[in-house]
Amino acid sequence: MMERHFDASLRELKEQLVTMAGLVEKAIEEATQGLKTTKSERFQNVYELERKINQCHISVDSACLKLLALQQPLATDLRLIFAIIKINTDLERMGDQAVNIARNAQEYIKSPPLKPLIDLPIMFQEVREMVGITLDAFVKNNESLAREVLKRDDRVDALKNKIFKDVLELLKTSSEQVEQGLTLILIARNLERIGDHATNIAEDVIFALTGEDVRHSTQVATMKTALNE
Amino acid sequence: MNTKAILEVKDLHAWFGNTEAVKGVSLSAAYNAVTAIIGPSGCGKSTFIRCLNRLHEELPGAYATGHVLIENIDIYDKKVDPVSIRRKVGMVFQKPNPFPSLSIFDNVVAGLKLAGVKRQSTLKEIAEQSLLSAALWSEVKDKLHAPGTSLSGGQQQRLCIARALAVEPTVLLMDEPTSALDPISTAKIEELMTELRKKVTIVIVTHNMQQAARISDQTAFFLSGELIEFGETSQVFTAPQKEQTERYITGRFG
Numbered sequence: 168m169m170e171r172h173f174d175a176s177l178r179e180l181k182e183q184l185v186t187m188a189g190l191v192e193k194a195i196e197e198a199t200q201g202l203k204t205t206k207s208e209r210f211q212n213v214y215e216l217e218r219k220i221n222q223c224h225i226s227v228d229s230a231c232l233k234l235l236a237l238q239q240p241l242a243t244d245l246r247l248i249f250a251i252i253k254i255n256t257d258l259e260r261m262g263d264q265a266v267n268i269a270r271n272a273q274e275y276i277k278s279p280p281l282k283p284l285i286d287l288p289i290m291f292q293e294v295r296e297m298v299g300i301t302l303d304a305f306v307k308n309n310e311s312l313a314r315e316v317l318k319r320d321d322r323v324d325a326l327k328n329k330i331f332k333d334v335l336e337l338l339k340t341s342s343e344q345v346e347q348g349l350t351l352i353l354i355a356r357n358l359e360r361i362g363d364h365a366t367n368i369a370e371d372v373i374f375a376l377t378g379e380d381v382r383h384s385t386q387v388a389t390m391k392t393a394l395n396e
Numbered sequence: 397m398n399t400k401a402i403l404e405v406k407d408l409h410a411w412f413g414n415t416e417a418v419k420g421v422s423l424s425a426a427y428n429a430v431t432a433i434i435g436p437s438g439c440g441k442s443t444f445i446r447c448l449n450r451l452h453e454e455l456p457g458a459y460a461t462g463h464v465l466i467e468n469i470d471i472y473d474k475k476v477d478p479v480s481i482r483r484k485v486g487m488v489f490q491k492p493n494p495f496p497s498l499s500i501f502d503n504v505v506a507g508l509k510l511a512g513v514k515r516q517s518t519l520k521e522i523a524e525q526s527l528l529s530a531a532l533w534s535e536v537k538d539k540l541h542a543p544g545t546s547l548s549g550g551q552q553q554r555l556c557i558a559r560a561l562a563v564e565p566t567v568l569l570m571d572e573p574t575s576a577l578d579p580i581s582t583a584k585i586e587e588l589m590t591e592l593r594k595k596v597t598i599v600i601v602t603h604n605m606q607q608a609a610r611i612s613d614q615t616a617f618f619l620s621g622e623l624i625e626f627g628e629t630s631q632v633f634t635a636p637q638k639e640q641t642e643r644y645i646t647g648r649f650g
Contacts, residue, residue, distance in 0.1 A: 241633050241645045378635025
């Protein structure tokens with residue numbers, strides 16, 4: 168089949184988004200390592216990466232706008248660009264969350280640790296894997312990988328809830344460390360948000376590939392059941 | 397929108413001698429719906445709509461089989477007079493074709509005169525109504541007796557629409573009605589179609605995918621005389637069900 172000139176533009180756009188996603192992964196990794204190693208240059212790396220992510224955010228949007236205006240895409244082309252616009256926003260917010268983690272971690276390491284970190288490293292690992300699979304799904308146009316991400320979000324949510332609960336329990340006995348406890352809760356929350364953004368991206372990948380809108384599917388199913396009852 | 401089907405096509409085949417141009421097409425259009433027919437050149441879409449007012453059979457060696465029901469009357473029934481069908485099913489062509497020797501006024505009322513309407517007051521009233529409906533009245537009301545051909549291309553096309561509307565058709569067929577027009581005239585005709593749909597059921601053949609997307613409720617994709625996909629326009633242009641449709645509307649054909 169003849170390749171269209173438009174295909175080259177779409178490929179370029181996808182590559183641009185994948186580069187941006189690489190920066191986001193790196194930012195999350197650096198924030199994680201910062202908390203683990205307490206090395207300040209790791210945090211500086213996160214801030215530097217976030218600036219680059221923001222530049223990508225603007226240039227991906229402008230490339231999408233240009234393609235919409237000049238190519239007037241339809242069907243899979245339209246769905247892909249529509250998904251990329253949304254994924255772009257999610258990636259940018261993931262970058263912001265990496266910065267939030269870095270800031271919170273910098274606060275946290277100023278004082279002695281509240282407790283040995285057990286669940287947080289597991290959560291970091293879960294979120295990193297989730298982000299990795301999401302991007303793999305996008306790059307490889309793989310629907311089943313994207314669906315796998317949707318299932319994993321529950322695990323991240325459960326870990327966040329466990330960290331919330333454990334920290335609250337600890338604070339009941341050592342109230343002088345409220346700030347430390349709160350910072351840990353914030354980091355868990357930041358990670359959970361990254362997981363949510365990864366889920367959004369996975370949903371957009373499924374939409375781009377199949378045209379099926381899987382967002383809020385549990386909610387919609389519950390509503391339908393309630394209506395039928 | 398009234399969902400009752402006003403136009404129902406069942407297993408329609410159209411032939412040019414031994415060549416089958418439309419191969420067993422079935423589809424229906426609801427009252428007041430705009431149906432767009434898309435597909436590459438030679439896919440049978442123009443032949444298809446020419447079967448909807450029995451114009452196809454006017455060509456030498458051409459004939460059609462199957463059923464076309466308009467308001468539940470099969471226009472291919474032996475008892476049906478093709479001329480009466482063409483009054484019920486108006487048509488607008490690619491190139492504006494006002495009668496060259498007739499004035500604007502006489503162009504609009506030509507069909508009525510043929511049908512035997514003689515009263516001047518009736519003719520005047522219907523001419524004004526039709527020109528108003530075709531969004532041309534304000535531009536021509538002071539020169540109704542100027543030749544139809546003195547108008548611009550876009551105005552001539554609206555004059556042809558007014559002429560088609562004068563006989564109060566149930567269905568209006570449009571065969572690439574804007575392909576010879578500039579973007580402003582095109583926009584006017586598209587705007588007009590959204591108004592006209594309140595009175596008539598429109599079937600439009602268009603090569604302009606964006607036009608089909610903008611103005612129609614349902615879209616039919618034809619390929620080599622077959623109806624490949626027929627569905628809601630928003631569905632067809634965002635998530636077509638058939639690979640061939642996908643390839644055609646994204647320009648990946650051939």
